Amino acid sequence: MCDVHYDYWGLAADFLRHLALDFFDPQFAMGGGGTVLAVNPIYEHHEDVPVRLEALKELVTGKTPGAILITEPQRGSDAVHQLTTCDEQDDGSFILNGVKIYNTNAPKSKWLVAYATAEKNNGNTMAQFLIDSNWDGIHMERVNIPWIPKLHLGKETFTNLKVPKDYVLGGVGKGREHLFEGLVPERIAIAIMGLSQCWGALTHAIIYANNRKQFDQMILRFQGVGFLLADLWARTTNVTLGLLKFCESFDEKYIKFNGEIPKNISQAMVASASQFKYHAAKLTKKVCYECANNMGGAGLCDNTLMHDYLNISRIQEIVGGSRQIQQYIMSMSLRQLYKMSVS
Numbered sequence: 001m002c003d004v005h006y007d008y009w010g011l012a013a014d015f016l017r018h019l020a021l022d023f024f025d026p027q028f029a030m031g032g033g034g035t036v037l038a039v040n041p042i043y044e045h046h047e048d049v050p051v052r053l054e055a056l057k058e059l060v061t062g063k064t065p066g067a068i069l070i071t072e073p074q075r076g077s078d079a080v081h082q083l084t085t086c087d088e089q090d091d092g093s094f095i096l097n098g099v100k101i102y103n104t105n106a107p108k109s110k111w112l113v114a115y116a117t118a119e120k121n122n123g124n125t126m127a128q129f130l131i132d133s134n135w136d137g138i139h140m141e142r143v144n145i146p147w148i149p150k151l152h153l154g155k156e157t158f159t160n161l162k163v164p165k166d167y168v169l170g171g172v173g174k175g176r177e178h179l180f181e182g183l184v185p186e187r188i189a190i191a192i193m194g195l196s197q198c199w200g201a202l203t204h205a206i207i208y209a210n211n212r213k214q215f216d217q218m219i220l221r222f223q224g225v226g227f228l229l230a231d232l233w234a235r236t237t238n239v240t241l242g243l244l245k246f247c248e249s250f251d252e253k254y255i256k257f258n259g260e261i262p263k264n265i266s267q268a269m270v271a272s273a274s275q276f277k278y279h280a281a282k283l284t285k286k287v288c289y290e291c292a293n294n295m296g297g298a299g300l301c302d303n304t305l306m307h308d309y310l311n312i313s314r315i316q317e318i319v320g321g322s323r324q325i326q327q328y329i330m331s332m333s334l335r336q337l338y339k340m341s342v343s
């Protein structure tokens, strides 16, 4: 049964769910994350409109994956100055024109959630739309990312694409707010993904180091191997515990405020989400590489998940806002905190 009024399970539970899933297939787990990015805005803004509920049902029951379309060929990090336009018609529908790119799952998805703007480069006129990828006016191409070959990313060209009124999740002026609404959960999800990859890679490397012998000794006993694994294990454990605490605290607030976390609290979470995304992405790059390295040739073969970890860990610093953008957000938070302390 699918019911939009399901109980709140929470971010902490989702962390554990993702951790388990990632152990089986990191690329599949990432694809699921892409669908969740489409589910969240429809869940928040369905307003009981039947077509939106139907889309939600198809997404959460696994009938189709979903995709979120923010990035454009000319607008990546600068996501609020979009060039894809939306023109409102007399009947409340919109006509979209423009190009989106790097959208996880899009070529395989029936449902797309896309942003466009009434006036190019004006973040105040952004809007958000639910789109059926089978409609006329969409040309879909695959963008191949060799580090995640199982995933299909899309480049979509909208040419006079008509979006009926019922599919407008947020009208002109609402788009930017809806975009930012999704960013904290997205960054936390990427941090979860990064840490799950760390645990997967560590598990492989630790088991291997306990079994592999060289010079008549298990390689774990050599300091170069054992101490390095101990170091990576400590770092991964510490960040995991920090993130788990964040998730639990998010869940407490979500329940306390009935799903409407006050603006000042959610603003404080923006910095935390950037910190975790930044830290976990950096950590997974290091941990996955060093774990594979510790396994010698076996770490580079394709008969374990190690090559998956090695590859997927290399994209975490780009997806969901690059390393430099997270640093920029964090530095602006430092400015804000300073201003609050002196005012």
Ligand SMILES: Cc1cc2nc3c(=O)[nH]c(=O)nc-3n(C[C@H](O)[C@H](O)[C@H](O)COP(=O)(O)OP(=O)(O)OC[C@H]3O[C@@H](n4cnc5c(N)ncnc54)[C@H](O)[C@@H]3O)c2cc1C
Binding pocket: 034, 067, 068, 069, 070, 071, 073, 075, 076, 077, 078, 101, 102, 103, 104, 105, 145, 148, 153, 315, 318, 319, 320, 321, 322, 323, 324, 325, 328
């Ligand atoms: C595997 C993968 C999956 C993705 N999935 C999605 C998705 O589902 N939906 C979606 O909409 N997008 C998706 N993206 C797009 C992703 O969010 C963008 O690639 C990312 O935001 C960076 O944009 P860009 O590639 O245009 O790089 P650019 O913005 O052009 O950045 C290039 C370089 O310049 C740096 N830079 C840019 N601005 C600044 C600044 N102000 N200060 C300092 N440095 C700066 C960046 O850090 C980066 O190193 C995905 C990308 C990848 C690789």
